[in-house]
Amino acid sequence: MNRRIFLRHLLLGGATAALLPGRVFAGSRQPAAEAAPTQRWAQLLDYARWAPSPHNVQPWKLQVLSATEAALYYDPTRLLVHTDPTSAFTIIGLGMFIECLRIAAGPLGFALHADHAPEPRLNYSTTVPQFFATLRLTPQAPTGVADRELIKQRRTSRLHYDGRSLAPALQAQLAATAAQYGHRLEFSAESETVDFVLDLNRATLFTDLDEPATRQELARWIRTTPAEAATRKDGLWNQCFGFPGRLMHNFFFHSERFQSAWKRKILGRVYRSSTNGTAQVAWLTGRFDTRTDWLQAGAMLQRLWLELTRHGAYLHPFGSVVTNAQAHAAFVQHTNLDPADGPLWLLVRTGYSAEPPRSFRLDVHDILQ
Template identity: 40%
Template structure:
């Protein structure tokens, strides 16, 4: 049976309100819990969901990074963790707008300090009353509908009008957005990503860090509500487990060839690769990039377009260079900080999320 055929049906998040038990004490009227109920569907690398909230009062909270949900070896500068935390703040603002509040986020101008074994302050969040807008609820629903699709795509190019909208929107934040529908370039980009994924996993340090987030069985995924569930990865769980736990066998020969073929075959029907580029050096740059990516992904999702980031091509220096050389004159002039395949696919299995109540910080909590 094809893996996609046994995927669970899409389960929509339950309609608010949930029970008062999920509300943190400072959240008298449950406004933060309600907004988190939607914002927790923010995408994050490996679905690690690094966000935690310390409520100061009904109007203010600290956004923190969970010390047990970090990638010190594979995101040493914390750039992509800052990107996802910035996306989370954007999603939270969209959720609050539907409740009649404007959320502002003031980010700390520093990378995440991985040596601190306690929640690290990332941004101060504050609320103000805002007149409710009619379209705010529809925008909030989009937060729960956006998904990563690692399924095959349907063989058509993403419509240029959609991509041009993303391009204009990204430009308002000083970022460039480019794409290709060229068959040879798309094929080459997928091959570069495949080689980079395999090359990255040859590093024991990187493999060990990623292994923590691999959920090869339904039981494991449902026990933690985080990480990369084999169903969402579109790979059989046994294969994913064996790839990590018996890696030597997958480095060469028939198994390496099989793994690479499966990865490429799973991306059939892709006709568009797209990338963002722009300033990506300082924490403020990462926050701005997160804002750009959050709104772009939601716009794409609203237009029925799915995407699948190719993180390894961005972070692996050889793959990055190979990809830019392959693009030739259409290569971006600035730093490429995100590359993805995009297209139209079936509904992918929904990745899981930790419950709203677990996002609130409890100051008696112990971290490893």
């Protein structure tokens, strides 16, 4: 992290926190005079903390500098070295987090602006919180109370879907939003394509988890009891996947028990059946080369997801198909994607289901330092 930037933030914030090796910020109680600035940012964080992130790692930390300025950091101990080596998808998550802050600030009469650090990727070589952006609030006419509440309503549904596709008008609206950001959003309800995607995702997921580094990295984020999920407030809770906690634990921590062909076949069927009722898949293509691209993609994805939420619809990302080179190529070939549209960077199933369980999130005081 740039020393000059850090010293500026430390002085502006009047903070006594120190960045110590192997630690996140050392917390400190603020004087009563500083309660109001903290309260405003805490109110925004109470919405933004529900932003999605890869495997629910929630890497964000926020340091209040004044009533209208804060420093956003990321915690390198929460990064995914093996499953997100370029940090693209974690930066997308940070972009979604910033977009949630922006949406939450609207009804309070503020616009939010972000001045970003120059680093092209996140720093995996340290355990000390790293500066990501300075966030500034500027006055504007109040807007978007309803949009703000959608942030807390949004969920990922990995449940059975009910066989319905999104209405054509909603598809067109979502595609138009993506186009405003320079991306192309496409849908398919063709049974051949839907089945191809569901089968490809199942096969790729198991292939990826056969790789020890990937499996061990994900195992760190597996939560297999309600008590563990509620205590840790992050990661992948088995109830959100609809799988028994013991099965999920054994798969990640005792993978040797699942090497036989017949067990793999049964487990594959169990996972594939969890996507029953899926009638539609969708994918996004567009610029995806730089930090700026990833931040823009995050802001756009947050907007798309909230619009789905407004209409009572859900999505379920299939990240393995995107990041696995062989599966990625197979999908591109099957759908005959046009390279001129940019690379495939998101693939999902979308539709309608019962209300899914909501994964836990870090509390405001866990983020606000």
